[in-house]
Structure formats: structure tokens, C-alpha cells
Amino acid sequence: MPLPYYVSPEQMMKDKAEYARKGISRGRSIVALEYRDGILLVAENPSSLLHKVSEIYDRIAFAGVGKYNEFENLRIAGIRHADVKGYSYSRGDVTAKALANAYSQALGNIFTQDIKPFEVEVLVAEVGDENGSRNEVYHILYDGTIEDERNYAAMGGQAEEIRRFLKDHYKDGMTLDEALQLGVRALNVTQNKSLTERDLEVAVLDRTKTRRKFRRIPPEVLSQLLATAS
Amino acid sequence: MTDNEWQMAFQDYSTCSFIDLLHRTSPRLLPTLGASVEGVEVPHGTTVLALRFRDGVIMAGDRQATAGYQVASRRIDKVFKCDDLSGIGIAGAAGPAMEMAKLFQTELEHYEKVEGDNLSLEGKANKLSQMIRMNLQAAMMGLAVVPIFAGFDEKAGLGRLFKYDITGGRYEERDYDAQGSGSKDARDSLKKLWKRDMGRDDALRVALEALVDAADEDVGTGGPDLIRGIFPTVKAVTRSGFTEVGEDEIRRVCEAILKDRSMSEQGG
Numbered sequence: 001m002p003l004p005y006y007v008s009p010e011q012m013m014k015d016k017a018e019y020a021r022k023g024i025s026r027g028r029s030i031v032a033l034e035y036r037d038g039i040l041l042v043a044e045n046p047s048s049l050l051h052k053v054s055e056i057y058d059r060i061a062f063a064g065v066g067k068y069n070e071f072e073n074l075r076i077a078g079i080r081h082a083d084v085k086g087y088s089y090s091r092g093d094v095t096a097k098a099l100a101n102a103y104s105q106a107l108g109n110i111f112t113q114d115i116k117p118f119e120v121e122v123l124v125a126e127v128g129d130e131n132g133s134r135n136e137v138y139h140i141l142y143d144g145t146i147e148d149e150r151n152y153a154a155m156g157g158q159a160e161e162i163r164r165f166l167k168d169h170y171k172d173g174m175t176l177d178e179a180l181q182l183g184v185r186a187l188n189v190t191q192n193k194s195l196t197e198r199d200l201e202v203a204v205l206d207r208t209k210t211r212r213k214f215r216r217i218p219p220e221v222l223s224q225l226l227a228t229a230s
Numbered sequence: 231m232t233d234n235e236w237q238m239a240f241q242d243y244s245t246c247s248f249i250d251l252l253h254r255t256s257p258r259l260l261p262t263l264g265a266s267v268e269g270v271e272v273p274h275g276t277t278v279l280a281l282r283f284r285d286g287v288i289m290a291g292d293r294q295a296t297a298g299y300q301v302a303s304r305r306i307d308k309v310f311k312c313d314d315l316s317g318i319g320i321a322g323a324a325g326p327a328m329e330m331a332k333l334f335q336t337e338l339e340h341y342e343k344v345e346g347d348n349l350s351l352e353g354k355a356n357k358l359s360q361m362i363r364m365n366l367q368a369a370m371m372g373l374a375v376v377p378i379f380a381g382f383d384e385k386a387g388l389g390r391l392f393k394y395d396i397t398g399g400r401y402e403e404r405d406y407d408a409q410g411s412g413s414k415d416a417r418d419s420l421k422k423l424w425k426r427d428m429g430r431d432d433a434l435r436v437a438l439e440a441l442v443d444a445a446d447e448d449v450g451t452g453g454p455d456l457i458r459g460i461f462p463t464v465k466a467v468t469r470s471g472f473t474e475v476g477e478d479e480i481r482r483v484c485e486a487i488l489k490d491r492s493m494s495e496q497g498g
Contacts, residue, residue, distance in 0.1 A: 051346060054343070054346070056343070056344050076245070076344055079343050079344055080251055080255075080340075083248055083251075083336055083339070083343075084251065084252070084255065084256060084338050085338050086336070087248075087252075087259065087332070087333070088256070088259050147248070201298065
């Protein structure tokens with residue numbers, strides 16, 4: 001039996017990380033912004049049927065970049081986790097933190113154990129309620145690294161550049177259309193053309209809604225919102 | 231067959247069902263019954279009804295749960311929202327029925343989130359029928375659940391309602407139906423009062439008249455309780471969604487009904 005080639009663990013992890021990063025950087029980007037009434041998620045996504053942003057539970061939303069089949073699997077796993085937990089305890093006991101930890105565990109395990117790591121990054125956002133509990137946004141990387149983000153978050157192809165832009169331009173207490181303008185401008189930074197409503201997928205976690213806070217913003221409304229500002 | 235793993239994506243039909251998920255991962259969470267409860271008095275929900283009107287359907291229920299000859303609860307709500315376009319009214323053993331309503335509601339929401347689309351009204355009615363069949367064993371032991379399911383059918387553009395038997399048999403009713411111990415009296419009342427293309431206010435009055443009649447004839451059904459301020463619950467499902475009719479409005483209509491009846495009683 002021929003001996004397998006020896007590859008040092010360090011080298012193996014480095015190769016995997018590079019592979020995953022390359023896959024993710026080819027994809028388009030997503031930004032998340034806190035605004036006055038909740039959290040806004042803006043994704044560059046020319047498809048109106050295959051979503052990158054979706055609802056997990058009452059106050060929790062999911063966004064994924066990278067390989068569609070991989071983050072779609074993670075999304076469904078998240079919905080299952082949340083629904084079973086909410087069914088066996090109460091709806092208020094389903095939290096973004098537990099879900100983000102589960103994602104972190106899953107991605108960490110896949111990264112170390114499988115030959116091919118997932119080429120994805122995901123965002124788990126939970127909107128605070130009206131009596132003052134704060135928003136939570138967790139960013140989980142391909143290797144299970146987890147970070148909690150304040151005010152804004154970006155991931156995908158040119159996330160660094162977008163993050164730099166948001167750092168300079170983000171302000172507290174924005175209205176929905178201000179936040180939307182900022183989000184689209186941030187995504188535009190990395191483009192050589194200007195994005196229109198057809199290139200965007202936008203959803204919000206709106207704390208003024210009852211129970212299920214997730215709401216998609218349809219293209220017609222989006223074009224109006226974008227037009228009012230420019 | 232490990233070499234055919236990719237085929238699983240096609241052979242697994244249960245990816246969007248919450249109940250199937252529980253079967254696979256947490257069967258202990260599914261409602262089951264280990265022993266017979268025959269001879270033990272458990273609370274029963276009494277009268278619920280649904281009727282069609284111009285814009286959709288109205289669902290209503292009295293507030294009493296009855297165990298044998300005792301009032302088990304005076305304030306339970308028997309009509310629940312399933313999703314934006316449908317509701318369920320429960321009659322029969324209150325515990326299992328509420329559990330079933332909760333499970334059904336989760337099932338619909340789970341489907342909607344995973345698939346990114348709503349089930350059709352037909353699909354929802356069918357799913358509920360399977361759930362009632364799951365409960366058959368418990369039903370044979372004295373814990374029958376017989377709901378009314380009603381909603382707005384977006385494709386057909388009208389309100390529809392379905393009744394069930396304990397085996398999961400599903401029967402679509404065209405105009406109105408009632409379930410529970412006072413259902414016969416409520417149905418008789420609806421038969422005389424229901425009219426095609428009623429407006430919302432007329433439909434609300436007819437629904438409450440029927441519940442008052444049911445409470446009048448059936449000992450298990452609770453009528454409007456003026457002393458404690460407890461009135462039936464009424465919900466409406468239309469194209470624009472599921473709404474609860476406000477308590478003030480229900481109180482007003484109930485008082486009007488009782489006033490009219492006491493006047494005719496006194497020959498005024």
C-alpha cells in the first residue's frame with residue numbers, strides 16, 4: 001500500500017482557507033445596516049427568485065454569500081433549529097445567539113474535517129424589541145470564526161472596501177430610505193456601473209411589525225425609495 | 231447506498247414539513263397518547279362556527295371549556311390564526327386540539343419559510359386532514375379533535391371552509407358550518423339567517439346570533455357573559471389578511487341581540 005503524502009496540518013488549513021476565500025471573493029456582496037426601526041439587509045442579487053436574504057424566525061433573519069447550495073443548506077438547517085426550539089419552548093426563546101453558535105460549530109467542523117470547506121459566509125441578524133433590547137448581528141466565516149458586529153456589517157466579494165466606506169459614512173438613527181441609500185452606495189463602491197433595483201435584493205427586520213418582523217421590499221417600492229433620494 | 235447519496239435530494243419529500251422533521255429528529259415532541267382517558271373528564275371546547283360572506287369568511291367561537299357538567303374555563307379562545315390567510319376553530323378535547331392548532335400553525339410557517347411560498351388553501355386543508363388522522367388513536371380513546379378550517383383562497387378569490395370528522399375525512403362546506411356540542415343549534419340558526427353575499431356587519435351579527443342560540447340550547451356552550459364582560463371571539467379572513475374583530479364591537483352586537491330578544495320576549 002502506498003503511503004499517502006505527508007502534508008503538515010498548518011499547510012492543509014492554509015490551503016483550505018485560501019480555497020474558501022477565493023470562492024467567496026468571486027461572489028457578490030451583502031451589507032447589513034442598523035437603522036431607526038430595525039435592521040436593513042441589502043444584497044447584490046440579480047435573481048428575484050433565488051434569495052440570499054431570508055426569514056428564519058420572528059425577529060431573526062439570515063443572509064448568505066458564496067456558493068448557493070451551501071448557504072441554502074445552512075439556511076434550512078437554521079429554520080429547522082429555530083422552529084423546533086420555538087415549538088418546544090416558546091417563541092421568545094429563539095435567539096440569534098444560539099443559532100449563530102450552531103452555524104459556527106457546523107462551519108468549524110466542516111472546515112476541519114471535510115476535504116472541501118464550505119465557500120460561504122453567513123450573517124444572522126436579530127432585531128431588538130421596542131422596549132430597548134438591542135439589535136444583534138453575527139457574522140460567521142467559512143472556518144467557523146464568529147464575530148458580532150455593531151451598526152453595520154459587510155461580507156462577500158469586496159467586503160473590505162465596503163466596510164471602509166461604511167465606517168466613514170454610517171450614522172446613528174437613520175430612516176429606512178437613508179439607510180437604503182447608504183447601503184446601495186456602499187455596494188456601488190466596488191462597481192463600475194450603478195446598481196438599480198433589478199440588481200438588488202432588499203429586506204428588513206422591522207421592529208414596528210407585530211410578531212414576524214421580516215419583510216421583503218419588492219422592486220416597485222425599492223425603485224420609489226431609491227428615486228426619492230436621488 | 232452511499233454511491234447514490236445525491237439522489238436523496240429527490241427522494242426526500244419531507245424537507246419542507248415540520249411534522250416530518252419532528253418525526254425524524256425529536257419524536258418525543260409529537261403529541262402522543264399512551265393510555266386511555268375514558269371515564270376521566272377532560273375539558274372540551276364546545277361551539278365554533280365559520281361562515282362565508284362577501285369578502286371572505288368569518289369564524290367565531292364561544293369562550294367556555296366544559297369538563298363533564300363543570301365549567302373548566304370561561305375565557306379560552308377557540309379560533310386561532312394559522313397564517314395570514316387562514317384560521318382554525320377547534321372543538322373537542324381542548325388540550326390536544328390546542329396542541330394540534332399550534333403544530334399546524336408551525337407547519338404552515340415552516341413550509342412558507344423553507345419554500346419561500348405559501349401553501350395553497352387546498353394544500354393546507356389536506357395537511358390538516360392528515361394531522362387529524364394522526365390523532366385517530368387518541369380519538370378512539372375519547373380525545374377526539376374536530377376542527378373547522380377556513381381561509382381565503384387567493385387563486386379562486388373567495389373564502390372557503392372545511393369541516394372534518396375524527397378519521398381525518400375532509401368535507402368542504404359551501405356556505406357555513408359549526409362544530410362542537412352546540413353545533414346543531416348553531417347550524418340551525420345559521421340555516422335561517424345566512425344569506426348570500428352578506429356584508430361584514432351582517433355576517434358578524436349572524437355569527438353571534440348563532441352562538442347565542444347555541445348557548446341557549448346547549449349546556450356546554452357559554453353565552454355572552456355580561457357580568458364578567460366575556461364575549462365570544464370573532465375573526466375574519468379576507469384578501470387583506472386575518473383580523474380579529476374588536477371586543478367593543480362584539481360587545482355592542484351581543485347587547486343589541488340580547489336587547490332585541492328580551493323585547494320580543496316581553497311582547498314589546
